[in-house]
Amino acid sequence: MIDTRITGLEVVPIAFSDPPLLNAAGVHEPLALRTLVRLRAGDVVAWGEGRGDALPADVVPAVRDAVLGLDVFATSRIEAAVDAVLRRLRPELGPRARLTSFAPVEVAALDAQGRLLGKPVSELLGGALRERVDYSAYLFFKWAGHLDAEPDEWGEALDAAGVVAQARAFIDRYGFRSIKLKAGALHPDREVEALLALAEEFPGLPLRIDPNGAWSHETTLAVARRLDGVLEYLEDPVLGIDGMSRVHAETGIPLATNMCVVETAHLLPAVRTDAVQILLSDHHYWGGLRRTKDLAAICEAMGVGVSMHSNSHLGVSLAAMTHVAAAIPNLDHACDTHYPWNRADDVVVPGGIEIVDGAVAVPTGPGLGVEVDESRVEELHERYRAAGRTARDDGGYMRRRDPNFTDALPRY
Incomplete structure (x- = not known):
């Protein structure tokens, strides 16, 4: 026994x-x-x-x-x-x-x-429906290196050329077949220019952009006009269900979110107002893998697409994300992942999980199918x-370079 x-x-x-x-x-x-x-x-x-x-x-x-x-x-x-x-x-x-x-x-x-x-x-979740789960290249505008530090391996990306170079490095290394650009950091004109440069450099690859609610309604409409026919979807351009509903009504562009629908109570208002066409699930705050699969079933019943949100994470999370993504029938967009940015410090034994040709093979070993290096x-x-920190503070760190920075939204 x-x-x-x-x-x-x-x-x-x-x-x-x-x-x-x-x-x-x-x-x-x-x-x-x-x-x-x-x-x-x-x-x-x-x-x-x-x-x-x-x-x-x-x-x-x-x-x-x-x-x-x-x-x-x-x-x-x-x-x-x-x-x-x-x-x-x-x-x-x-x-x-x-x-x-x-x-x-x-x-x-x-x-x-x-x-x-x-x-x-994946078998405990009903069985894998696909052998591999697609992930998207997750691009960021970035400094060359941290404050008071040498440039890192990825280098600076503060304009269209830098973002295209970053995308090329990600695609050459990991084979990604779709691209997401984090926005809301620079003026929207510069971010649109970067996305259009990506569209020109990588024709046919699905593109998405996410300003995390940093744009006003008027700015979003202007961006949507410039990116008409370019985007797979637009993620959280404005704040709130009502704001998203107005944008979709006036543009018809598919909208995705991990910000305005983060609890089950948000689902019905978002669907009734046609505010969200793709929900970016995240087992880290929806309560685990089984609840995430249940959430996908609700989305299917409501006619909402499903993909997956990401934040800075290591290989244990990537394995968990891959297992639940493999078991969701209606997962219809490549998932987000920060893993390429953080994998150098992974706790998973090397070779345990890899992104190849833009996808992660669903682990077939017992449990998550990865081994953790306890040392x-x-x-x-x-x-x-040693760091003495218990909370993330992106705004505080930015103010070390720009004392006038505020994280109040919308910004543009």
């Missing part, structure tokens, strides 16, 4: 290298923050990865005590136990924050289930402790 009880749960905050990527909130700091969950069940060790603020340190002992002894296959009971702790100790947290806390625990539980059964996580985990944990 296999012992499937949870016998240990540790939460390990980590910090890893991140380039100076510009965005509407400012610029990425030298270190990105993430949370790893190490879960023990029976005779296996399993892993989950979440946002840097996924599990606050003050709740970890109580969360661990609440899940010890539970069957690792009973994820509903595990979620209820985690939720009860958060409601008691952090009553200010809303439903979305509590789901963010549970997500890496759920991934670790699924990893453990797969390891105990000798099956990949690397400890190294990144020590880096976290």
